[in-house]
Amino acid sequence: DAKTTQPPSMDCAEGRAANLPCNHSTISGNEYVYWYRQIHSQGPQYIIHGLKNNETNEMASLIITEDRKSSTLILPHATLRDTAVYYCIVRPYSGNTPLVFGKGTRLSVIA
Amino acid sequence: EPEVTQTPSHQVTQMGQEVILRCVPISNHLYFYWYRQILGQKVEFLVSFYNNEISEKSEIFDDQFSVERPDGSNFTLKIRSTKLEDSAMYFCASGRQPQHFGDGTRLSIL
Numbered sequence: 001d002a003k004t005t006q007p008p009s010m011d012c013a014e015g016r017a018a019n020l021p022c023n024h025s026t027i028s029g030n031e032y033v034y035w036y037r038q039i040h041s042q043g044p045q046y047i048i049h050g051l052k053n054n055e056t057n058e059m060a061s062l063i064i065t066e067d068r069k070s071s072t073l074i075l076p077h078a079t080l081r082d083t084a085v086y087y088c089i090v091r092p093y094s095g096n097t098p099l100v101f102g103k104g105t106r107l108s109v110i111a
Numbered sequence: 112e113p114e115v116t117q118t119p120s121h122q123v124t125q126m127g128q129e130v131i132l133r134c135v136p137i138s139n140h141l142y143f144y145w146y147r148q149i150l151g152q153k154v155e156f157l158v159s160f161y162n163n164e165i166s167e168k169s170e171i172f173d174d175q176f177s178v179e180r181p182d183g184s185n186f187t188l189k190i191r192s193t194k195l196e197d198s199a200m201y202f203c204a205s206g207r208q209p210q211h212f213g214d215g216t217r218l219s220i221l
Contacts, residue, residue: 034209038154041148041200041215041217042214042215043115043202043204043212043213043214043215044154044202044212045212046209046210046211046212049208049209087154093208095207096142096144096159096161096166096167096207097167098144098146098156098159098167098169099146099154099156099210100156101153101154101155102153103153
């Protein structure tokens with residue numbers, strides 16, 4: 001079972017920041033937080049990952065709380081093409097441990 | 112940007128027939144995976160593969176399933192005798208940190 005809890009759905013106005021929360025209160029010290037998204041029935045798309053420091057790339061920012069029990073994915077200027085299901089996954093960094101997907105958050109970006 | 116490619120995009124097969132799903136992982140990756148997603152359900156792990164052998168497999172990956180890396184570029188999933196419940200999207204992934212996914216093969220069993 002997934003070790004994360006996410007709201008089932010969220011709406012965001014186009015052009016505004018989308019803030020997607022995730023709880024992972026049982027995260028272990030060697031586990032990273034990964035975010036993926038799935039647009040329609042396409043394959044999951046990697047967005048970003050982090051351990052304890054905040055991370056930013058061209059797609060999004062990841063804010064991890066100091067106790068690492070929760071995190072927030074931020075899409076700074078959401079577009080209609082960001083409408084997707086977003087998955088928060090915790091996983092050890094070493095080895096080739098499989099990803100365990102939960103139900104994710106369905107983000108709807110509204111014009 | 113390099114990507115994982117899967118063929119065919121849609122496969123229709125009669126129940127009981129064998130089916131082979133094909134994947135070309137990203138060229139310098141060493142770790143490979145298959146996942147599946149039944150319509151409306153979660154993405155589920157099937158199997159991981161490294162150094163020409165299975166690293167880990169789920170309960171779904173029973174004796175009807177097999178994987179192979181027949182040459183330096185392809186990674187295949189074979190289902191020996193398909194059942195109606197094998198109908199799903201099958202995703203190949205490669206890489207370790209992070210894993211990158213292909214766009215999947217929709218398998219429809221009639």
